[in-house]
Amino acid sequence: MLMTSRTIENPTEHLLGTNLSKLVTELEKTGEPAYRATQIMQWIYERGATSFDAMTNLSKSLREKLAEQFVIFTSEIIRRAASTDGTVKLLLKWPDGETSECVMLPSEHHITACISSQVGCPVGCRFCASGLDGLKRNLTPGEIVEQVMRVSAEATASGGRLSNLVFMGLGEPLANYNNVIKAIRTINAPWGPNIGARKITVSTVGLPRQIKKLAGEGLQLNLALSLHAPNDQLRQELIPWAEKFSIEELVDACRFYFDETGREITLEYALLHGTNDLPDHARDLARFARKLRCNVNLLRYNPVEPLPFARPSADDAYAFQKALRDHGVNAHIRTSRGLDIDAACGQLRRKEMQQAAAPTQITLPTDSR
DSSP states (O other): OOOTTSOOSSTTEEGGGOOHHHHHHHHHHTTOOTHHHHHHHIIIIITOOOSGGGOTTSOHHHHHHHHHHEESOOOEEEEEEEOTTSOEEEEEEOTTSOEEEEEEEEOSSOEEEEEOSEEEOSSOOTTOSTTTTOEEEEOOHHHHHHHHHHHHHHHHHTTOOEEEEEEOSSSOGGGGHHHHHHHHHHHHSTTTTOOOGGGEEEEESOOHHHHHHHHTSSOOOEEEEEOOOSSHHHHHHHOGGGGTSOHHHHHHHHHHHHHHHOOOEEEEEEEOTTTTOSHHHHHHHHHHHTTSSEEEEEEEOOOOTTOOOOOOOHHHHHHHHHHHHHTTOOEEEEOOOOGGGTOSTTHHHHHHHHHHHSOOOOOOOOOOO
């Protein structure tokens, strides 16, 4: 039982942002055995408990004290959108009123969670809804893990199990490096969601120094580079942050990552009709890709209002893929998911923000005289 003379430090601590060793230390300071921490983590990550009341193998007094000192979930699901293809998108509202998105992507063989690393995005890609309103703040490790647990609950409700994870939601993961790494270690831990590192993908617009740092974390993570253009001039037009780092610098960082981890790089390339999907672009992209041990994921653009970019036809996408393959590049076209539920990154959040900002219409009573 927790001794009333010694309370756990930081009484509003987010438990999903606390690792097992820290919880053991906190409980032992109050006279509790170390195995209590393991029991608590099992309730949360294996059994999906959302409150301490559900933890029936803990004493009532311990449950009450834990509830006073910790919070498990801090978000509220303010919108849930389900697609006909099985995709489910959740818009979460945090205690400070900010929102972020996470998505469940089921397929025949696995269920993937697409989660956010920031509220908004600092990169400002010209074709993406995520950065239209700028960056609000970083997500904490607990908030990142909480998204995983929200999607895990959706997977369980659908009769499946969450098996894969991609950092491809709102934000630039490597711009929130420390919080993302801390969250990944929890997500990967045997006492946590226990998702294998090789089933976790970190997608980045390309921060060379952080890519090299990531290579030294001792984690077998998949690295995806959001390239979207095969030359520096076009890339800088589409991605403002590309002015900071040349494509050659990214090649060097990605080579380093492969040399250190043995993990092939994935090049993410959103096909924008008439902008980056022409034969010359395919030729230049193939020249870039051949410098790396990599594969290319092509994605037909999901249009975002009011942005001026269009989705290419399926024939155009397949022609682009064929051109890459003809140049010896391993290229695949990713299936677009959730087109009927604003599933493109940042769309649901932006729609909610626009609705919240819209002036309220007041209907005056009709004069009955």
